[in-house]
Amino acid sequence: MSASLFLVETLPDGDEYTLDGSEGHHAATVQRLRTGEALLVGDGRGAVAEAVVTAVARDRLEVRLGRRTRLTRPDPRLVVVQGIAKGERGELAVQAMTEVGVDEIVPWAAVRSVVRWRGDRGDRSLRRWVDTAREAAKQARRPWLPDVAEPADAAAVCSRVRAAARAVVLHEEADRALTTVDLPESGDILVVVGPEGGIAPDELTGFVEAGAVAVRLGDSVLRTSTAGVAALSVLNARLGRW
Secondary structure, three states: OOOOEEEOOOOOOOOEEEEOHHHHHHHHHHOOOOOOOEEEEEOOEOEEEEEEEEEEEOOEEEEEEEEEEEOOOOOOEEEEEEEOOOOOHHHHHHHHHHHOOOOEEEEEOOOOOOOOOOHHHHHHHHHHHHHHHHHHHHHOOOOEOOEEOOOEOHHHHHHHHHHOOEEEEEOOOOOEEHHHOOOOOOOEEEEEEOOOOOOOHHHHHHHHHOOOEEEEOOOOOOOHHHHHHHHHHHHHHHHOOO
């Protein structure tokens, strides 16, 4: 079994470290790590240290830090504009996309989004996406946490499309396959995923006019919670990440 990753604000310069707070609780009480067991400690910004438990107390561990690595953020970056979905489907999408390597997720308040993020409810929903991405990154042993942006409307998405090195919109009626689109060597590759009701015609037109290419993944129609994951899998393979 591979060593679990625990996230801290900053990796210390010294070799001895106390893992406490919520991460210490999870390590000592939930996972019940014991003296001599291995773990990873990272800052979510590319720095990761191998570590060994030297002592266990209530809700905290004493660890000795060993070999350290610092990995640069992948380039090109994989950015998914995810239509806001009802229930747990949005969080399921965030979890799975994080596990397969998304670099940024942009919640999109699409015309056909059933749920609207407003006021305190919107703040709580965004926080759940951030927390979901963090936990999924730990599960996947990712050295970089994905960014979760503020919610965007169609105009903001168009701006992201224009700024991207390549932008695609997943649409079941598109004639072109994602596998045929040229990919850049650097910059943002932006993937737009609609909500449950799909992308409205005016939204699709706006994105294409801003420079996006409408593409399909296959003959079947995927749920909003799985379409982004499938697209990222194709891109990971084509970019040599996988």
